[in-house]
Amino acid sequence: MANNVYFEDVEIGQEIPAFERKTDTMHWNRYAAINEEFVYVHMDDDAGRAAGQGQAFGMGNLRWAYVLNALRGWIGDEAEVRELSMQFRAINHKNDVLTTQGIVTEKTQENGENLVHLDINVVNQKGDKTAPGHAVVVLPSRG
Amino acid sequence: MTETQVETLVTPDMEEKKGVWGNERTSYPISESDIRKWAIAVYWGETPPKIFWDEEYAKTTKWGGIVAPEDFNPFAWAVPLVQPKPAGAVPGRVPQKGENILNGGQADTYGVRMRPGDVITTRTRLSHWEERTGRNGLTLYSYTETQWTNQKGEVVKTRISTGIRY
Numbered sequence: 001m002a003n004n005v006y007f008e009d010v011e012i013g014q015e016i017p018a019f020e021r022k023t024d025t026m027h028w029n030r031y032a033a034i035n036e037e038f039v040y041v042h043m044d045d046d047a048g049r050a051a052g053q054g055q056a057f058g059m060g061n062l063r064w065a066y067v068l069n070a071l072r073g074w075i076g077d078e079a080e081v082r083e084l085s086m087q088f089r090a091i092n093h094k095n096d097v098l099t100t101q102g103i104v105t106e107k108t109q110e111n112g113e114n115l116v117h118l119d120i121n122v123v124n125q126k127g128d129k130t131a132p133g134h135a136v137v138v139l140p141s142r143g
Numbered sequence: 144m145t146e147t148q149v150e151t152l153v154t155p156d157m158e159e160k161k162g163v164w165g166n167e168r169t170s171y172p173i174s175e176s177d178i179r180k181w182a183i184a185v186y187w188g189e190t191p192p193k194i195f196w197d198e199e200y201a202k203t204t205k206w207g208g209i210v211a212p213e214d215f216n217p218f219a220w221a222v223p224l225v226q227p228k229p230a231g232a233v234p235g236r237v238p239q240k241g242e243n244i245l246n247g248g249q250a251d252t253y254g255v256r257m258r259p260g261d262v263i264t265t266r267t268r269l270s271h272w273e274e275r276t277g278r279n280g281l282t283l284y285s286y287t288e289t290q291w292t293n294q295k296g297e298v299v300k301t302r303i304s305t306g307i308r309y
Binding site for chain 1: 177180181183184185186187188192194204205206212213214216219220232233234235236237238243245246247248249250251252253279305
């Protein structure tokens with residue numbers, strides 16, 4: 001895969017392909033293992049309840065990873081993610097189906113780079129927008 | 144959770160550390176195996192992209208070889224072991240007010256990619272904080288800046304992270 005998408009072909013309001021996962025301990029434990037993120041509230045329902053969240057819950061950083069996966073999947077291996085920001089506003093409970101969203105809001109050119117700005121979110125199966133944010137990617141030009 | 148009457152969750156230690164760069168650490172060299180495992184975990188359910196594990200393919204891209212995902216953490220699994228920071232509720236114990244911790248979010252700017260063999264240095268500083276009363280009672284939002292550079296002094300990542308205590 002070379003270039004998936006060129007700056008000229010991107011339109012404001014365009015939605016990028018989603019990355020979707022139904023998450024449970026198979027995903028959380030693997031993430032804990034690579035990030036050495038062994039926190040009781042992510043592993044133990046009693047701790048999740050004690051924290052006022054009902055049961056063990058997933059890591060915000062895993063949703064972060066899913067958004068990066070969606071951005072990479074869209075732009076391809078040659079382009080770059082320059083910025084990403086997200087607020088983790090809702091909890092990722094077991095068996096939630098998480099779907100990333102990315103909508104193009106702006107195109108700019110700065111210092112010779114072609115920048116595409118996007119509104120970002122991760123939506124669960126109930127339609128809750130759990131992680132609003134913003135991303136900037138650098139795309140190649142056809143010129 | 145027992146809600147005790149606490150007027151502030153700001154500690155003297157926070158006042159002392161505000162704005163001061165510290166907690167500098169240097170990673171072990173990043174290995175291809177670390178990158179491959181990271182990619183498998185975050186793409187679990189499908190085979191991750193070849194750029195993260197297939198050197199022959201990666202050579203054909205502009206990167207000239209395998210690169211790490213932007214969110215790859217080279218500081219995991221360091222030795223000597225350090226006592227983990229308090230990380231919220233634990234089984235069999237009622238957390239005290241202010242002991243519950245959530246990741247509130249973060250804002251990253253990415254520089255050069257991380258590659259196998261890279262050694263990353265990090266430092267952090269507490270930027271500022273604010274307290275609000277929300278659904279979990281008195282809640283402290285603290286903002287921490289983090290800088291990552293590689294062995295050539297190139298900036299890999301800057302992050303502003305939001306920590307939530309309640």
